[in-house]
Amino acid sequence: MPADHGRFDIAPGFRAAAVACGLKPSGALDLALISSEGPCAAAGVFTTNRVQAAPVLYDREILDRNPAGIRAVIANAGCANACTGERGMADARQTAALAARALGCEPDQVLVLSTGVIGRHLDMEKLTRGIEGLATGSREQGAMAAARAILTTDTRPKTAAADLDADGGHIAIRGFAKGAGMIHPGLATMLAVVTTDADLAPVPLQGALKSAVSRSFNRLSVDGDMSTNDTALLLASRAARVTLDDAGVRAFTAALTGVCVSLARQIARDGEGATRLVEITVTGGRDEAEAHVVADSIARSPLVKTAIHGGDPNWGRVLAAAGYSGAPFDPDRLTLDFGAPDEAITVVRGGLPATYVEAAASALLRRDPAILRLDLGRGTGEATVWTCDFSAEYVAINAHYTT
């Protein structure tokens, strides 16, 4: 498991930098450039929202056409460039072209990420000046600057790293992400950029990313809202010069999953208004998909999340949320534990209230992370999702976001 808060850099073969170009009214860093020395293999996983932002449409097109020749990602916060029509697409294209000119590469070697308010056009004047700044030195260097530049309502940057020994060589995986609201499985207002020096072609790279995302970012819910801009990108510089066989790709995928899970947990913990991470594990499902559906239903329930916020061991809400998930379980076989396995308190056994000390159950819900484990008693399917508690601060943050 990679450390959530360790020192963060970028994978060999990459550089990162960021500037403040004025897209954030606060004057904070808001434009990041991640670039590689040579062409990279790249993979992407995108929002499944029917309404897709211009940079999502643009990146899909580029990755279809040129998945082995990517040189850079240019990412801005402060404006999502979503619901902006043809002008939005032109702005995304123009952003890539400006970055390409600064780097001395082709426009179709540059991917674009945007996050922020929907329905406003990018301020191309500020962006142009920003990209000049990234090229000429008025920039802040390093991956941490890039990780900070893409934040919106986040309170802290999210970074994760993993290292892998394979075939006598060493492979680095380095990721950073943003996301605090409009977060729900299927990807949400979250952006993640993971770099690696592994030598992987686009197809296995895409396979590794899809697998990692399915058990990390797609297991994440802050508010059930799925964004128009969600994107996870994985870029491989091949600088490690280690070729991976099938077992190596599996090991790489596992390490990548660890990085993405760490980022997903950091996003959940930093959910808008959140005071702590909530981890919900459902076991005993007919299969993993069924366990996931039930865990997701619990993670979406505002009543469960407000109860956890208050340390209220109101397990009836957990059972009710499981009950409307659509999974055809037998209520009389449910077991619900609060807390990690080694110190868990069983609050429901066989669908009925167990005997427990309310204050002790409440104390477990006040831990960070708060852990809930529900067994459906049907099979061996298991899934874990991450969310956060739900506080009044969430409302305060979201009632006046654009105005």
Next chain:
Amino acid sequence: MPADHGRFDIAPGFRAAAVACGLKPSGALDLALISSEGPCAAAGVFTTNRVQAAPVLYDREILDRNPAGIRAVIANAGCANACTGERGMADARQTAALAARALGCEPDQVLVLSTGVIGRHLDMEKLTRGIEGLATGSREQGAMAAARAILTTDTRPKTAAADLDADGGHIAIRGFAKGAGMIHPGLATMLAVVTTDADLAPVPLQGALKSAVSRSFNRLSVDGDMSTNDTALLLASRAARVTLDDAGVRAFTAALTGVCVSLARQIARDGEGATRLVEITVTGGRDEAEAHVVADSIARSPLVKTAIHGGDPNWGRVLAAAGYSGAPFDPDRLTLDFGAPDEAITVVRGGLPATYVEAAASALLRRDPAILRLDLGRGTGEATVWTCDFSAEYVAINAHYTT
């Protein structure tokens, strides 16, 4: 359209009364009895949650067995009698038997409703004393007392009435309901009891109730949580002695739908922490079901509901919520209006921002009700759902409900 706040009574042929038996710590009315002079035809629509409370299971059984012979409904607040296993079923049965004895009828002529905390057993001692009180005169008479007795976190009773002239006779429809949290289509912690003096057999009565519920309580979302106890009951005393032909049944169903829509709107407006009603209409769907799916997705979005709370015309969140509903619309054909048709402001046209005055759009979102109308540009399907804005007070109410 029936009045939301008119004088309220019960339909001819029925009586209502309530007592405070101590199930609510506040000492407020918490036990209601609605009874008829003779056997009634009855219909019920129940939660689709996999976890069903004992009174739901009990009522289903009684309505299967004896749909034309119902004499009473006994309803308590303060305890949901859900997740209470066999003892919960025995308690529901015992409650019906006690009410039957007080009324001089058979136990299988009595329906039971419960609402309140999940996972606790009914205090049968208090209930027994309460039912004695209902029989012996230490009761408060009238339908308004019954409507108050079933409230939990509601701030006010919900009642509605409609009158119908048919075949030279007069038919009365009178309903009351409770519900403020754990409210979502498919029915939620809501209870509704509608009485009528129409002469309808159980089968057409059930048809009328199902139809009315599908366009009223099933179009209602406060927090997306579906309860274990949701129940809507319709009792017909036949006291009007008017026989309805097919056209009469259609007119009755329309009037009943009006009563249920009025109750649903009152529930939404009184949603936990709500400051106003929100009405979301989706038009231009391929069919009504598609329009409903999109409207429901918008009504569930905490980001949309916090924006409305703040009067923030953040229409991007509305489009994003429509986009993850799963409906395969073309984003370039979307039109979004704020406000009622006669004073609407178009904020999105052809998927792109329209030109409008932000302060005027904000003012429309601050109205009660706040009205949003989204056209999908695909067909003639239309659906309206009701919800409420989302305030910090919701969290305050729900963080410490049981403790």
